[in-house]
Amino acid sequence: xxxxxxxxxxxxxxxxxxxxxxxxxxxxxxxxxxxxxxxxxxxxxxxxxxxxxxxxxxxxxxxxxxxxxxxxxxxxxxxxxxxxxxxxxxxxxxxxxxxxxxxxxxxxxxxxxxxxxxxxxxxxxxxxxxxxxxxxxxxxxxxxxxxxxxxxxxxxxx
Amino acid sequence: xxxxxxxxxxxxxxxxxxxxxxxxxxxxxxxxxxxxxxxxxxxxxxxxxxxxxxxxxxxxxxxxxxxxxxxxxxxxxxxxxxxxxxxxxxxxxxxxxxxxxxxxxxxxxxxxxxxxxxxxxxxxxxxxxxxxxxxxxxxxxxxxxxxxxxxxxxxxxxxxxxxxxxxxxxxxxxxxxxxxxxxxxxxxxxxxxxxxxxxxxxxxxxxxxxxxxxxxxxxxxxxxxxxxxxxxxxxxxxxxxxxxxxxxxxxxxxxxxxxxxxxxxxxxxxxxxxxxxxxxxxxxxxxxxxxxxx
Numbered sequence: 136x137x138x139x140x141x142x143x144x145x146x147x148x149x150x151x152x153x154x155x156x157x158x159x160x161x162x163x164x165x166x167x168x169x170x171x172x173x174x175x176x177x178x179x180x181x182x183x184x185x186x187x188x189x190x191x192x193x194x195x196x197x198x199x200x201x202x203x204x205x206x207x208x209x210x211x212x213x214x215x216x217x218x219x220x221x222x223x224x225x226x227x228x229x230x231x232x233x234x235x236x237x238x239x240x241x242x243x244x245x246x247x248x249x250x251x252x253x254x255x256x257x258x259x260x261x262x263x264x265x266x267x268x269x270x271x272x273x274x275x276x277x278x279x280x281x282x283x284x285x286x287x288x289x290x291x292x293x
Numbered sequence: 294x295x296x297x298x299x300x301x302x303x304x305x306x307x308x309x310x311x312x313x314x315x316x317x318x319x320x321x322x323x324x325x326x327x328x329x330x331x332x333x334x335x336x337x338x339x340x341x342x343x344x345x346x347x348x349x350x351x352x353x354x355x356x357x358x359x360x361x362x363x364x365x366x367x368x369x370x371x372x373x374x375x376x377x378x379x380x381x382x383x384x385x386x387x388x389x390x391x392x393x394x395x396x397x398x399x400x401x402x403x404x405x406x407x408x409x410x411x412x413x414x415x416x417x418x419x420x421x422x423x424x425x426x427x428x429x430x431x432x433x434x435x436x437x438x439x440x441x442x443x444x445x446x447x448x449x450x451x452x453x454x455x456x457x458x459x460x461x462x463x464x465x466x467x468x469x470x471x472x473x474x475x476x477x478x479x480x481x482x483x484x485x486x487x488x489x490x491x492x493x494x495x496x497x498x499x500x501x502x503x504x505x506x507x508x509x510x511x512x513x514x515x516x517x518x519x520x521x522x523x524x525x526x527x528x529x530x531x532x533x534x535x536x537x538x539x540x541x542x543x544x545x546x547x548x549x550x551x552x553x554x555x556x557x558x559x560x561x562x563x564x565x566x567x568x569x570x571x572x573x574x575x576x577x578x579x580x581x582x583x584x585x586x587x
Binding site for chain 2: 156157158159162178179180185188193194196197201202245263264266268
């Protein structure tokens with residue numbers, strides 16, 4: 136089973152990595168230090184590993200690392216930093232939308248994909264957009280409120 | 294960690310077909326991975342070689358060719374949902390795409406993958422069955438079109454040979470005054486496998502009677518099924534409560550429900566009745582609106 140040198144473009148930076156054929160994109164990202172991408176169920180049920188792949192939100196546990204070569208990958212950490220958070224990240228903090236925090240990076244990725252497509256979603260559209268992301272703490276109410284609050288603010292694109 | 298396998302990354306469709314032929318029967322195509330990767334992880338499938346077909350340009354199109362809507366097997370469920378052409382000529386398929394898993398999965402899962410995986414509960418199948426869809430199966434150097442109804446053999450088993458790949462799906466543009474809808478019952482709203490799914494197509498003639506009809510069921514038999522007996526009941530008739538009742542009873546007879554983690558057999562039978570009856574009643578309401586409009 137041969138490994139291969141592949142180039143992954145993550146949050147605007149190119150990384151050359153050696154990956155075996157059975158490495159998932161999730162594993163490759165975590166090995167690169169992107170520990171904001173969470174390893175939850177490993178089978179596409181929970182959405183904790185969601186990333187943007189060429190602008191589309193996907194479960195990185197279902198993508199093989201080799202399949203992601205050449206794609207633009209954006210994780211939650213690529214959207215903003217502690218000093219310069221993305222409006223969604225600020226909104227999640229302000230609304231108390233994170234409790235244990237495990238689902239938060241994936242939630243924010245799904246919310247980002249939604250707002251890129253539809254800057255003024257309805258509550259129903261927000262719920263649909265995050266329907267692939269499980270949260271076992273909040274009951275979703277504050278997450279939906281955070282996304283709503285973000286969409287109400289003028290969009291500061293980063 | 295996934296079990297080990299060899300992964301081949303062809304850049305063109307002909308190259309992919311050569312690879313499938315070269316490594317048959319130990320090679321499998323990998324598309325969006327939303328079924329296959331969990332199956333690999335769980336040990337349900339153990340191919341020695343995977344041939345990546347995700348992103349191949351030759352499999353990524355939705356278009357009109359003569360009287361057909363044709364799409365490459367690599368289009369995602371999200372693509373189906375966004376396609377105006379499918380909205381116009383395959384609404385029933387778009388309705389299934391709208392309730393397919395969740396957005397994260399829809400961005401990755403492909404139509405070809407959903408068909409090839411051959412789950413009895415695959416949500417694209419009842420819609421494509423009522424559209425009389427055909428699949429293109431290609432191998433190195435040759436290809437054939439097969440009717441979707443002839444494609445499935447058993448649970449997770451199809452007539453697709455190891456050297457073949459589903460490369461396209463097509464159906465005839467339905468006539469004007471055609472109603473097509475899909476409903477499924479699931480245990481929750483999102484990321485849920487169908488307990489029962491039903492697709493119905495009804496085409497009205499000048500008289501307002503039904504000139505053509507199709508009924509298909511998912512998750513009630515080893516493969517999704519067409520219910521031809523119900524269709525014969527509907528053909529040539531106005532959609533009266535009696536006609537709907539007779540057609541629905543044929544649908545229930547055709548179902549061979551089993552009990553599993555999602556439902557008891559008895560509940561599945563009941564839901565088959567309810568969903569079929571509901572969709573036919575909707576078709577009836579729609580046919581009245583058509584009649585009033587004309």
